[in-house]
Amino acid sequence: MFKKEMSPKSLLPGLKAWFAEYLRRFDSDDPTVQENMDLKAEHTRKVCEAIRKIGQSLELSEEDLCLAEASGLLHDIGRFEQYRRYRTFVDHRSGNHALLGVQVIQTSRVLESLDPAAADILIRAVAYHNGAALPEGEPERSLFFLKLLRDADKVDIWRVVTEYYRSKGNTRNRTIELDLPDTNRVSTPVYEALMNGRLVQTADLKTLQDFKLLQIGWIYDVNFPGTFQMVREKKYLEAIRQALPLDSSRVTEVYERALDHLRRNVSAAQG
16 A cells, blocks of 8 residues: 655555554444544544644645644554553553554554654654653654644644533533542642643542643643634633632632633734
8 A cells, every 4th residue: 555765745645544444443333432432533533633723823844744644643543442452541541542552553564654754753743642741852853743743632632521511411421531520629739730830640630620620731731822822712721611610719720820821822922
């Protein structure tokens, strides 16, 4: 299907065809399993759209846009095998889905015809896209594409969770909620991290409210002006706030600090 030393632009159509064929391996008669597979497939498509939009806002070349889109296509490839094996998307209960994704890519040899430098960027992007922080010592070009991917991933996870919060009613999707208890308590480590403009560590999550606040706190890990503008236009932070207890002083403080950070960055991007 592939020829040697292809450019990202040349590879991308074949990579999309491979991805579609790969997904068919995970078709299931179990409606819960299929729902979660479809959720991740749709997330992948939306991340590809978001990363191209952010890249266009940076006036990237078509080759670099295709390389970015390829990273979006592959970034969660490990999720499908993860869910089939463990029936969860929670990494600490199963395994690191990013590293599992790298294994899938290497086993399939789907990048063997790509220019080696571009293939290395993709592998690094997949491996580090879910890290709590950016890795140290990364080559500048690899770090740039990793930042693009992390921004696009967040944009679509915000879409997924806010759509869920708006429509869930009394029906809970424990996969999305990480099986956390739905109580009004906000854990102190979560509150303190966010009030200091730091990301929340997954190990500190004790309640569903903690997890929602973690999602608000992702705004401190956004890298590009176009991403800030997308978050503001879609009102993602506002939507998450509406899904949190309205009478919690801790929630209000965290939300207002994050919203101020967003507004300042949007203003800076607009000149």
